[in-house]
Amino acid sequence: MEQIVVVGSLNMDFAVEVKEMPEKGETILGKKVSLIPGGKGANQAYAVSRLGKKVQMIGAVGTDIFGDKLVGNLEKAGVGTEGICRVENRESGQAFVFVNEAGENSITVIQGANQDLTEARVDENEERIDRCDAVVIQLEVPVPTVVHTAQVARKKGKLVYLDPAPARPDLPDELFASVDIMKPNETELKILTGMEVSTGKEIILAAKSLLKKGVGAVIVTLGEKGCVLVTEKLVKEFPARKVNAVDTTAAGDSFTAGFLAAYEPDGEKREENLEEALLFAGKVSAIAVTRKGAQSSIPTLAEVMEEQKGED
Template identity: 50%
Template sequence: MKNIAVIGSLNLDTVIEVPQMPKAGETLAGTSVTQIPGGKGANQAYAVGKLLGKVKMIGAVGDDAPGKVLVNNLKSVGVDVSGISEIEGGTTGQAFITVEDSGENSIIIIPGTNADVTKELIQKNEDVIQKADIIIMQLEIPLETVEYIKEMAIKLGKTVILDPAPAVRDLPDSFWTGIDYIKPNETELSILVGRPLEGIDAIQEGACSMLKKGVKNVLVTLGNEGCLFVAEGTEEYYPACKVEAVDTTAAGDCFTAAFALALSQGKTCGEAIVFGQKVASIAVTRKGAQTSIPSPEEIME
């Protein structure tokens, strides 16, 4: 099994359940509020760890109670947290997630110490990247840090997986050049290419435009419609596992983590996609981010 390094965000999620999303100017009564360990980077590292992968994480938390909760939760599933810095006087990142009865969600991120994941912090933990075979990143840490890590990883011959969320418009082609896999959902892909994408043909065109920017492989997750894989000369659709969604929070993170884990085990890209879909299909039937991630035994069942 190959080594995986996750570089990214750690957030304490405050999850608010509502009947439906409030409209502008509307006051709406929620049904519950809970706090759950989250952050796209931490979710992905936690998922790899819970699925028994070999994973280390680089990130930053504050010297506060939420930071300790997040780090200890990663430790509980075997994640190596030696690359997570505790910033004196810093405030750990937070996310406020509104989940409606249908399972759909909207998210507001407060970066906090995630903004402290700088080039200097990466340089202090360069050995983690050197020892890893697969690098997973997201866009909840500074973009210049993501690009710096990508360039370092490419020079070292690592496999680079980027979950481009939250999506950012008008990034230069140089940002994308050399990335092995990106995993946007259809909304994020639309933002990346700068135009609406309605229908599978338009989504395929959008994915192909990312190939022209230098990405080697594009995985577009389509929710309950499945996943579209696009590479040079290849387009393949993978239908979704049919389940009743309760909360889609962290479903994409589960997919990314499980996909990377399968690659680390020597699985083909297609096999890794199917495994990612299985893990994500279980996660959406449960509430929360890291609390929704299944164990290997549950996946086997």
């Protein structure tokens, strides 16, 4: 796939470094705060471009200084930003990210202008969808927009990839039926299906329930345990690469970008291509978690290849 469209969120991340996450009712002293461009959609677009693919971003920001910085950062990475609209009298999306010494994070998102990414605004960018090979969506923008985007892309024969975060239990069935590949983590899988996911067997059963709703393939990311691929024909685990994680903020978005950059949706070799793309995705996310921040942590294709050369 050479041309990818990402339809989703742009947020300015306020990354707060803390020793430990605060308990309920507790006041703690943070170590440092940094302003870093983020948002699941923007992170994925930024990462796909860093990995050498052409990518267009469809989204919405406010007319504030954060909007300027969010769009400018994507442009520096080579992302096409003509599909990003500026919404008057609305603040850009913001995320408050707490990161502890173990590299674990907790995130609160203020949607801001992301709420103004409507179905009509997606339709205004139909030409971009026409020219692409795959459309990537998440759930930090209105669900009706997500459903509409998936259905439009499916009708046009495009690969539809859904990162279902933040997960919610009330997604309409027509969305699942329009998704080729879905990538939930364990928590998201539990929310989406209402099923237990405490064991490997339970995770597989929950993933298969999504297949029954029409999803083509499910990739369940398991953090330091890697991921598991579930299709109608295959169930396979992929162990995580051992690294010293310092910040997992953009790990999932880097994984998504790595997968899309490597995946070749050839009908005859689909299962083989899925596996190869997942291995590459693991390499990309393993590098990202060793660095701080969202877009600031995402590696280039050259860095991934250099890391692989060192292992060989």
